[in-house]
Amino acid sequence: MPRYDPFDHDLQSDPWPTYEWLREERPLYHAEDLGFHALSRHADVDAAYRDTALFSSSHGVTLEQWGPDAHRFSSFLAMDPPRHTGMRALVSAGFTPRRVREMEPVVRRLAVRHLDAALAGGGTFDLIGDYAAKVPVDVISTMIGVPAADRPRIRTWSERLLERPDGVRGVPGSMREANRALAGYYADLVRERRREPADDLASALIHAEAGGAALTDRDIVPVLMLLGVAGNETTAKLVGNAWHAAWRDPGQREAAWDGGVAGWVEETLRWDGPGQMSARLLTADTVFHGVTVPAGSRVLLLVGAANRDPRVFADPGRFDIGRDTGDAVPFAVGPHFCLGAGLARLEARVMLEELTARVRPGYEIDLRAARRAYNPNVHGFATLPTTVGLR
Numbered sequence: 001m002p003r004y005d006p007f008d009h010d011l012q013s014d015p016w017p018t019y020e021w022l023r024e025e026r027p028l029y030h031a032e033d034l035g036f037h038a039l040s041r042h043a044d045v046d047a048a049y050r051d052t053a054l055f056s057s058s059h060g061v062t063l064e065q066w067g068p069d070a071h072r073f074s075s076f077l078a079m080d081p082p083r084h085t086g087m088r089a090l091v092s093a094g095f096t097p098r099r100v101r102e103m104e105p106v107v108r109r110l111a112v113r114h115l116d117a118a119l120a121g122g123g124t125f126d127l128i129g130d131y132a133a134k135v136p137v138d139v140i141s142t143m144i145g146v147p148a149a150d151r152p153r154i155r156t157w158s159e160r161l162l163e164r165p166d167g168v169r170g171v172p173g174s175m176r177e178a179n180r181a182l183a184g185y186y187a188d189l190v191r192e193r194r195r196e197p198a199d200d201l202a203s204a205l206i207h208a209e210a211g212g213a214a215l216t217d218r219d220i221v222p223v224l225m226l227l228g229v230a231g232n233e234t235t236a237k238l239v240g241n242a243w244h245a246a247w248r249d250p251g252q253r254e255a256a257w258d259g260g261v262a263g264w265v266e267e268t269l270r271w272d273g274p275g276q277m278s279a280r281l282l283t284a285d286t287v288f289h290g291v292t293v294p295a296g297s298r299v300l301l302l303v304g305a306a307n308r309d310p311r312v313f314a315d316p317g318r319f320d321i322g323r324d325t326g327d328a329v330p331f332a333v334g335p336h337f338c339l340g341a342g343l344a345r346l347e348a349r350v351m352l353e354e355l356t357a358r359v360r361p362g363y364e365i366d367l368r369a370a371r372r373a374y375n376p377n378v379h380g381f382a383t384l385p386t387t388v389g390l391r
Helices: 009-013 016-025 042-050 071-078 083-095 097-119 127-132 134-144 148-162 173-195 201-206 217-248 250-257 261-272 341-358
Strands: 028-031 036-039 124-126 278-282 286-288 291-293 298-301 371-373 380-383 385-387
Touching: 009 371, 028 291, 036 042, 042 298, 071 083, 071 217, 083 097, 083 201, 083 217, 097 127, 097 134, 097 341, 124 127, 127 134, 127 217, 127 341, 127 380, 134 148, 134 201, 134 217, 134 341, 148 173, 148 217, 173 201, 173 217, 201 217, 217 250, 217 261, 217 341, 217 380, 250 261, 250 341, 261 341
Parallel strands: 036 298
Antiparallel strands: 028 036, 124 385, 278 298, 286 291, 371 380
16 A cells, blocks of 8 residues: 655655545545645645635644744744734735736846856756746845845755755754754844835835734744745746656647747646645544544645646646646635745746747756755755757
8 A cells, every 4th residue: 555655755756646546545544653634635625725714724834843833933824814814914015916017027137147147058057056946036035135145045044944854754953953044044134124124025024013013023034934935945846847847748848938838837836836735733523535533633735636636637647738727726725825826927937938038949857967855845856957959
């Protein structure tokens, strides 16, 4: 019988066969030794995201940082309405559709700058390290107010926060160190902005109020940490997964180069999205697939499995940039729909547009030299050595 262990590197590299078995044979999976149940069918995952009363985020969304104090690390991700609603509203002004549209020239300018540097070596480069990871960290850092000179450190700490040794189910030391470093950095930034405000998100949060009270540094720092990490790592993985998917399928690659970049992004989000699962606390005894799961249980919502559910998507294992992906849930749904979804889509589209404009579709990936980023929640590459022909 297959086993679903989200900490196992082999499963993280290729989770799809296990997801298929879970959907068809164990739509409610119980890992008693790891302390969770898992839901893998689209209908179950979609419904759970929408029902925040039954599926609480109060204990966080990851297995490692699970507990009633998870909001200290994950801010409003680890809150339920109405507290979640109020905190999210303070940040959302920076991510409205109009604000995201206004960011496109900035994103494109950064994409061109980093792609120019990546291609300067003659056409062989690391798609992730030289390009896909640099653009989003610059974008979110610009919004937060992180100076350009500090951004390489932010990126390094973000990467270490996601790294997990094979089979390690707790919080590794590298993650603790990176967490402390990021918290210290953003605490210093907040103190600096209290002295000298600027036109950035850090300053805006200092002057915001939640429930009529000003936010404290302990409120603001987790928000900046959340945005600073989630706002760059997942987008970098999305672009890398898209690059890898098109490389595997020459027909789809040609379609992507023939004006299909937007569909390329959306199908990658469905077929191989960076977000693989999130955790919830069940607040009442509930029957799933004939089995009663008791209140207080930890339930994993397997987004990666849901987005390949054949009950919703025809031939779900086929990568097809022309498919209707409207029912996919790569950014969740309901009150916890990802605040940065619009920005991530914009960044990925712009980065891929610049690539298709500059290089020929017949690129090569050295998959033997590539390295995956191993994490139970985030799926993607840490390195992706690529050789391209310039147009």
